[in-house]
Amino acid sequence: MTNNNEKSIDVLQELNQFVNDRIQGYKHAVEVTKDPAHQSYYNDLIKQSQQFSNEINSAIGSMGGSPQNSTTAKGKIFRGWMDVKSTFTGSDEEEIIKSNIFGEEWAQKAYNDALEHKHELPPNVVQMVEKQKQTSLATCERLRQMEKAAD
Known part of the structure; x- marks a missing residue:
């Protein structure tokens, strides 16, 4: 394996x-939300x-x-904190969305960090990472709209 492949693999594994944190985070959201529409959306995001993870693992392979x-x-710590927080505040929809x-x-940030190494990644992998990043950005925007509606 070339040194460039090793760096690419490291970037993609990270x-x-x-x-995978995203998967776990949305699984947690499904468990704590009381809103059926939100639950359905979070299941779609899982x-x-x-699918994103499968694409990345395929590229790694x-x-x-x-x-x-x-x-x-950091993701494990954050999910633990959210469990503690929901114990005291309940499963507030706005907090789940936040x-x-x-x-x-x-x-x-993770996608941006990966794309900082795009000169080391094969073009098809850069394209996959950029597409996933754009999808995540659209998800973030939809969540912000959900947050405004929850106010």
Whole structure:
């Protein structure tokens, strides 16, 4: 495996940890929301995130790397904090949405970090990462609209 492949694999494995955080975050949102429409949307986002993870893992595999199925330590800490917070505040829809917005903003940072290495990534992988980033950005915007409606 070339050094460039190793760097590409590292970048994608790190990105996939954030995508896996996204999956776990929306699974948590499904569990705590009381709004059926929100629950359905969060389930759609879980499926979308699983597809993103599969795409990233496929790219990693094509470069000779091992799939990444773990999450970040920061994501685990954040989900733990949200559990504690919901114990004291209840499952407030606005707080759930705010947490999801925070997660999508965090995902944007992960996509931007990955794209800082786009000169090391194959063009088709850069295209995949950019497409996922745009989808995450659209999700963030929809969540902001949901937050405004919850006010």
